[in-house]
Amino acid sequence: MTTTNRKRRTTIGDVARAAGASISTVSRVLNGVDSVDAALAERVRQTIVELGYRPNAAAQGLARGRSGTIGVLVPDLANPYFHDMLKALSDVARGSGRRVLVMDSGEDPYEERELADDLIRHSDGILLCSPRMPRADLAELAHRGHPMVVTNRVVLGLELHAINVDFFRGMLAVCGHLAQLGHREVVYLSGPEASWANAERLRALSAAEDFGLTFRTIPCGATAEAGYEAAPAALDLGARAVVAYNDFVALGALARFTDLGVRVPEEISLTGFDGIGMARYASPALTTVAVPRELLGRLAGEALVRQMQGASEVEPEAVAVELLVRGSTAAPMRREPASS
Amino acid sequence: MTTTNRKRRTTIGDVARAAGASISTVSRVLNGVDSVDAALAERVRQTIVELGYRPNAAAQGLARGRSGTIGVLVPDLANPYFHDMLKALSDVARGSGRRVLVMDSGEDPYEERELADDLIRHSDGILLCSPRMPRADLAELAHRGHPMVVTNRVVLGLELHAINVDFFRGMLAVCGHLAQLGHREVVYLSGPEASWANAERLRALSAAEDFGLTFRTIPCGATAEAGYEAAPAALDLGARAVVAYNDFVALGALARFTDLGVRVPEEISLTGFDGIGMARYASPALTTVAVPRELLGRLAGEALVRQMQGASEVEPEAVAVELLVRGSTAAPMRREPASS
């Protein structure tokens, strides 16, 4: 009955014909050009509704020379760290009439490069979150002249717009806090080797040695599971203070300590990093460093939008962090380590 | 030096000319059509590399009549529930040479509808995760003939492919577990009113009354914060068993109980839902219901791919869940409630 012809969608031409106007007039109405006669415009608008016409995105993209899309590449979509960023970015994108294309590199540097390429083809600008790809690849991408922003990855001598979180200061604050509590040594449960985030934390740990706070490192990871697994090793080292790569690791370690009957913070102090929501609801609440992920995503999105509008900025931006002192840290006990 | 002309990207025509072949031949090589002479193909391939040519996605999309994109709409990008789904979907998409466009409706039914419209224009198929929009809107979208899959939303009498998690059975299992432990009543910290997920849980709670397990409800929400805030009210009700809408709520409540000195599970049993990673690392570990979010995302993606290939399925799929009994539940204490 109603179904006349399958397959072919109604085009701008159909609307024009039905409304007794020209294609360009319809296009004008569609794009809000107000040089169109009010009555005609209204007629066109009505026809559009009647015919249920929707502009073809590909055709618009081709004609306009832009897709109206922002691409984001993250190392791991399942990592909550990127969700708040993604959400903020998505908001910015929408605010500027754009859409967001996401890709997950699975922490694979090679894939990362491939996907970034594909992302460029399909978007007007891309955001690379904590990219692990080699400097050369990053350089090549940057020289492509496609709007691009990178977060949490410092690459010296490269003209690319980076927005980085001051992990160094954050970790330094953690160390300072622990040192002032009376700790002389910490055990660091380290994160992903290839990440700049981990490198910065290590750099801060080293810097803290200037204040007499030494540290030892245990390879760990970035998940609660990794923290749970690595915790005993920290105990074996006679740790009185454990600094985790992030909150997940800390939460995992905390669970293990609890399982083992080691009290936090009485017997051992523990810190996280990132300031995820759950950190606050742990028992004890986790001392951590709040990283404004939402801000990071927003800044990146805004920078991207600016670039897409022609601005060519390469000034790196820095995002500050804040130490959140909570219940998981305290002065070290007199003696007798938890285990050995 | 190297920079010859700004602005114009190299096109397939440039490659053709440079390689001394025709546009169609280049196109064939690009698309892996093997009726091309090996030598010529190789020459073309080389030229492509030399010129650094990349096909224009919009043009391909227009000519092919498809964008190679899958759109996903979630109520809240910051909600971890969707991350695993998104990741799985992203994997499936990539496996089929497609990309993923994400949008966040901010839990707003109206926005949801608008965004879904936009998503359709820009993709070959869309996935609506736990849509809150009115049935009529959903129906309208479904009749558009665009590949579409919906998760966690049952709409009777509508030809749409839905993939739903068996929340009912999951909650029933929780109730059964509690009942067998000896509990006669539970307090339910309820989730988002508009969500089907919450409705199903309530339905199960009601069904459990057939076994003599009564329940009272406290409006709560879906976050740890909400759980933390609502916990005291449960205590006021003299609860011996608290069933939370999800793990976040449970974790928040657990934190509050701990703060208040109420021991879990000795004085009060507590259950979560979803089976997020952190549930396992709480103290005590949370009894919860594992929801295979990754599977959900994968099934949705696969169904979408099938639809995009012509299949027109409307058979709803159901995803099973599993009760994970851990340390947060136990038999109720002899008497003397935690508070009053």
Add this chain to the structure above:
DNA sequence: GTGAAAGCGCTAACAA
């Protein structure tokens, strides 16, 4: 096996 050319649906000069 290869090339010419007709679209794909829309935007944006350019005319009128």
Add this chain to the structure above:
DNA sequence: TTGTTAGCGCTTTCAC
């Protein structure tokens, strides 16, 4: 203010 038309860059018949 409105219409005509030339692209946008690629895919895909249809001849050769």
